[in-house]
Amino acid sequence: MQRGTVVQDPLDVWVARARDGDHDAFGEIVRHTQTQVYNLAYQILRNPQEAEDLAQVAYVRAWRALPNFRGDSRFSTWLYRIVTNTCLNRRRQLGRSVELGDDHLALAADGQLQPESSVIERQTRRELWSAVGELPERYRTVLTLFYQAQLSYDDIAASLTLPLGTVKAQLSRARRALARLLERDEPHE
Amino acid sequence: MSNCRTYHDRIAELANATTDSISDLALQQHLAQCPSCRAELARLRRAETVLRAWPLAPLPHDLVAPVMARIARYPTEPGWQWLPWTVWVPALAITITIGTVLAANLVGLKLPESAPAALTLPPATMPIMASLRQPLGAAGRDLFWAIWFGLFFTLAGVGVSLGLMSRQSQLDDLTADLRERWEALRETARL
Numbered sequence: 001m002q003r004g005t006v007v008q009d010p011l012d013v014w015v016a017r018a019r020d021g022d023h024d025a026f027g028e029i030v031r032h033t034q035t036q037v038y039n040l041a042y043q044i045l046r047n048p049q050e051a052e053d054l055a056q057v058a059y060v061r062a063w064r065a066l067p068n069f070r071g072d073s074r075f076s077t078w079l080y081r082i083v084t085n086t087c088l089n090r091r092r093q094l095g096r097s098v099e100l101g102d103d104h105l106a107l108a109a110d111g112q113l114q115p116e117s118s119v120i121e122r123q124t125r126r127e128l129w130s131a132v133g134e135l136p137e138r139y140r141t142v143l144t145l146f147y148q149a150q151l152s153y154d155d156i157a158a159s160l161t162l163p164l165g166t167v168k169a170q171l172s173r174a175r176r177a178l179a180r181l182l183e184r185d186e187p188h189e
Numbered sequence: 190m191s192n193c194r195t196y197h198d199r200i201a202e203l204a205n206a207t208t209d210s211i212s213d214l215a216l217q218q219h220l221a222q223c224p225s226c227r228a229e230l231a232r233l234r235r236a237e238t239v240l241r242a243w244p245l246a247p248l249p250h251d252l253v254a255p256v257m258a259r260i261a262r263y264p265t266e267p268g269w270q271w272l273p274w275t276v277w278v279p280a281l282a283i284t285i286t287i288g289t290v291l292a293a294n295l296v297g298l299k300l301p302e303s304a305p306a307a308l309t310l311p312p313a314t315m316p317i318m319a320s321l322r323q324p325l326g327a328a329g330r331d332l333f334w335a336i337w338f339g340l341f342f343t344l345a346g347v348g349v350s351l352g353l354m355s356r357q358s359q360l361d362d363l364t365a366d367l368r369e370r371w372e373a374l375r376e377t378a379r380l
Contacts, residue, residue, distance in 0.1 A: 023260065027253050034252040035245050048249060059256040128239050147240045172201050179229075179236035 015075045019066050026066075030059055033076065036149050037083050043140040044087040046133065054090050058083040073158050080149060080159040084141065091137065131181035139174035146171060192219070193226055200226055204233030278353075282346030286338040293334075 011032065017025035037058065042051035062082050069078055132140055145156045153171075157164045199216050220227050 023257060026260070027257055030253045030256050031251075035248055038248050038252070039245050042246070052249060052252070055252060056256050056259055059252070060259045063260050124239055125242075125244070128243060143240065147243050148245055172198075175201065175204075175233060175236055175240070178240070179232040182236055182239065183232050 011075050015066075015069070018063070019069065026063055029075075033079060036076075037079065039148055040080060040083050040141070040144050041087050043132070043144040044084065044137055045091055050090065050094075051087075054087050055083065058086040061086060074155065076149070077151065077155045077158050080145060080151070081161065084160055088137075127182060131178055134181055135174060135177055138170060139177060142167060142170045143174050143178070193223060196220075196226060200230050201233060204230055204237050278350045279343055279346040282342035283339060286335065286342045289338055290335045 011029055014025040014028045014032075018029060034055065037055045038051055041055045041058070042048060045051050045054060058079075062079055065082065069075070132143065135143070141160070142156060145151045145159060146153075151159065153164055153167055156162075156171075157167045160167065162170075196216055196219050199213060200220075203213075203216070220230065
């Protein structure tokens with residue numbers, strides 16, 4: 001997938017209808033974005049119940065703010081900005097106490113793998129989830145937006161209201177930190 | 190190696206590239222000689238490969254129904270909110286103008302018959318202004334001053350707005366940078 005190119009957002013039609021107050025159109029938007037929104041919320045909060053609740057709160061905020069969405073950015077970028085702000089505010093209220101020790105997503109994601117998936121593949125994914133969980137929240141957020149939500153650097157900068165240079169630097173630091181953690185977790189012979 | 194740091198960013202870029210070939214000759218030579226940088230490249234490439242295959246975790250529950258239920262409890266109309274400052278700054282300027290002229294009338298403040306020399310219009314326009322003021326008498330004088338105040342405050346308001354707009358990205362950068370430093374400090378303190 002080529003990053004940084006302007007692509008017609010497939011959500012545009014639903015967004016236009018939802019702006020006019022069409023509940024069904026907004027329902028479609030939720031249906032098509034909920035997995036990414038939930039994953040982003042989870043990576044910030046590290047708590048499945050909180051992530052689910054805050055994802056819902058973020059959607060309600062998006063619905064209420066939709067008349068003000070001017071289309072200056074892609075809808076998904078705008079939505080992720082709301083999700084990020086909502087979750088970061090919640091996290092500031094709760095502190096680190098919100099985080100759960102066990103990585104629920106890792107276990108849930110394991111369930112998605114095909115039965116024939118190799119032990120190595122499962123092991124690698126577990127290591128990834130575990131390593132990501134050890135990263136600071138801002139690193140997890142940029143990694144999630146880049147690799148899972150497939151946003152470009154510009155879109156991440158817009159979502160997090162950070163300068164482009166800061167986003168690139170954070171992503172670079174996040175990759176290095178993750179690489180070190182993955183190496184540490186590698187079984188030694 | 191002492192110059193490893195100079196290759197730091199290029200190694201990161203190489204690790205993120207989709208190709209394995211190294212077009213940068215200096216980097217190629219450095220990697221051939223430096224086991225530490227080769228190991229760093231291998232580490233970063235492995236992380237990149239794993240991250241590119243990072244799957245989205247499934248949702249525990251579908252969010253559509255609960256979100257729509259929450260939305261149904263809220264009014265459709267967006268709540269009251271501040272107008273953007275690009276609107277309210279000029280609006281405030283115009284309000285000050287009208288308020289000043291009205292207040293001057295109410296208090297009975299005697300407004301000068303004409304604008305100060307520094308504010309006078311080009312000579313060619315003076316007869317036009319005079320002909321506009323003459324039939325209106327005292328009201329014409331107020332109108333004249335209202336126009337002057339209006340022009341002054343509105344242009345000042347628009348000027349302030351444009352000035353703030355041009356600085357907006359710098360303000361955002363500064364805020365983000367400060368936030369980033371604060372987070373880094375907190376993280377250091379935690380470790």
